[in-house]
Amino acid sequence: MHDEILFEFPKRAVETVKNVLKFLKVGEPIVKREPKDVRVEIPVMYLDFAVDKVHYDPSLKGPSPKGRHVKGYDVDIEEAKRAVENALKEAKVLEGVEYREAERVWVVPVSWRKLIVMHVKVTYDGKEIVPDYGITSEVRRRIL
Amino acid sequence: MELLRKLEDVFYRIASFLKRERLLSILILVYVALLFFDSSLIRRTPKLIDYESIATILSFLIVSRGLEISGFFSKVAGKVVEFSRGSEFRLLVILIAVVTLSSTVIMNDNAIFVFIPLILTISSVADIELSKAVSLVAIAANVGSSLTPFGNPQNIIIWRKYDVPALEFVVSMFPFVLAWTTLNLAFAWKCARGCINVSEFPSVSVNKRLVMLSITLFVLNVLLVEINLPFLAFLITFVTYSTLSRETILSIDLAIVAVFALIFVDFGEISRLISPHIGVAGSNFEIVLLSALLSQAISNVPATVLLSSRCPWLPLAIGVNLGGTGFVIGSLANLIAVRMSKISLKDFHRYSIPYFLAATAVTLIILIA
Numbered sequence: 001m002h003d004e005i006l007f008e009f010p011k012r013a014v015e016t017v018k019n020v021l022k023f024l025k026v027g028e029p030i031v032k033r034e035p036k037d038v039r040v041e042i043p044v045m046y047l048d049f050a051v052d053k054v055h056y057d058p059s060l061k062g063p064s065p066k067g068r069h070v071k072g073y074d075v076d077i078e079e080a081k082r083a084v085e086n087a088l089k090e091a092k093v094l095e096g097v098e099y100r101e102a103e104r105v106w107v108v109p110v111s112w113r114k115l116i117v118m119h120v121k122v123t124y125d126g127k128e129i130v131p132d133y134g135i136t137s138e139v140r141r142r143i144l
Numbered sequence: 145m146e147l148l149r150k151l152e153d154v155f156y157r158i159a160s161f162l163k164r165e166r167l168l169s170i171l172i173l174v175y176v177a178l179l180f181f182d183s184s185l186i187r188r189t190p191k192l193i194d195y196e197s198i199a200t201i202l203s204f205l206i207v208s209r210g211l212e213i214s215g216f217f218s219k220v221a222g223k224v225v226e227f228s229r230g231s232e233f234r235l236l237v238i239l240i241a242v243v244t245l246s247s248t249v250i251m252n253d254n255a256i257f258v259f260i261p262l263i264l265t266i267s268s269v270a271d272i273e274l275s276k277a278v279s280l281v282a283i284a285a286n287v288g289s290s291l292t293p294f295g296n297p298q299n300i301i302i303w304r305k306y307d308v309p310a311l312e313f314v315v316s317m318f319p320f321v322l323a324w325t326t327l328n329l330a331f332a333w334k335c336a337r338g339c340i341n342v343s344e345f346p347s348v349s350v351n352k353r354l355v356m357l358s359i360t361l362f363v364l365n366v367l368l369v370e371i372n373l374p375f376l377a378f379l380i381t382f383v384t385y386s387t388l389s390r391e392t393i394l395s396i397d398l399a400i401v402a403v404f405a406l407i408f409v410d411f412g413e414i415s416r417l418i419s420p421h422i423g424v425a426g427s428n429f430e431i432v433l434l435s436a437l438l439s440q441a442i443s444n445v446p447a448t449v450l451l452s453s454r455c456p457w458l459p460l461a462i463g464v465n466l467g468g469t470g471f472v473i474g475s476l477a478n479l480i481a482v483r484m485s486k487i488s489l490k491d492f493h494r495y496s497i498p499y500f501l502a503a504t505a506v507t508l509i510i511l512i513a
Binding site: 140 | 156213391
């Protein structure tokens, strides 16, 4: 059992994310407008659920690494969407996982050009994708 | 310079509100236009809102959203692909059957939320025509939701307003839903092309606690609404989800409350204004045709509010549910399907309008027979 936890389940979690990578799509951008600037986050969707969101860097016109929240004044939302769409096509699943005890999930990092741009959560047994319910809720609210 | 920027920000916020809440904006404009016509509307506004129906719609909306985001139906969606075994016709038949059945319980727009992404995924790995699958699934969601009094907002309004027992509602609607589903399957048979090749994809984990919670509250809501306690149903639903599954509550756009309130006010007022000039009650045949065509012009929930006190419930329910197919404006589920899938209106109407015409003919034949 210990071997399974240390080797088999994480390996399976990475494989699961590799399998879903080609099915990931961008959702409708979440635009947070503040008095002087705009923050654009692009939800990444698997089936009808968001798995994470990618922060968009308007100065680089591409995804920003996770944890770095960049703002801009003039942001072309369609361009942001396209940039993240293209980045998803080039994205790679990293061969390592993190475990989150409270949620009982493996967290698998996904990178784009040396930057970790998003995480995908996988169940403890490594078989199923665990959605990010907070972002999913936000996406649902904005559909119409 | 600072002032300019602030002005620009205000305009941006108004523009994004109008863009985000198109339906609400149109209803506000209609309300303002009605105020110009008769300013005493302000005093009558609170009385025009059917609070019990709104409480019922919200209760079922929350519960069905809980079921949807539990992942249970996504699991079902994965099985649909598995059972299609590479046949496009079989895939369409299973999709139509599953969407029709699920929308009797989770409401038509929630069924769309579950199955349109699945179709998008399938279309990205298999050679299926997206517009065909999306259109037939949207029809299935509308048709399936017609069967039960809690399947969609127009049925909830009719159920509440006419005090129809839930079982009587289902039994009366059954022959029509069966005919409409058969017709949808016939369209699938006519349009299916042959073999498809779909690769497997991992499923989403199911939140079992949320499934159990939603099923329990769903049954409780049906019972409470049946014994005429819609506010208690809403209160229990809201408090329970707020405590145990906040993400379900947060996934609901609160603007929907204003949308339904304004639908009741605007179309209740229009109904009052046209009352002296037009009386609706006629033969069942005429009511079905009128309510179906009216739904094509102003969508089926407003059509229900407009006609609900002027004719018997069954032909009205048949007409407004039939009118949910056809033009995209017919129902909210159509709009969500087109918006999520990004298919063109022309492509959507290529399937939905012939279906509406054929379904109307079949319905009228059943009524005459």
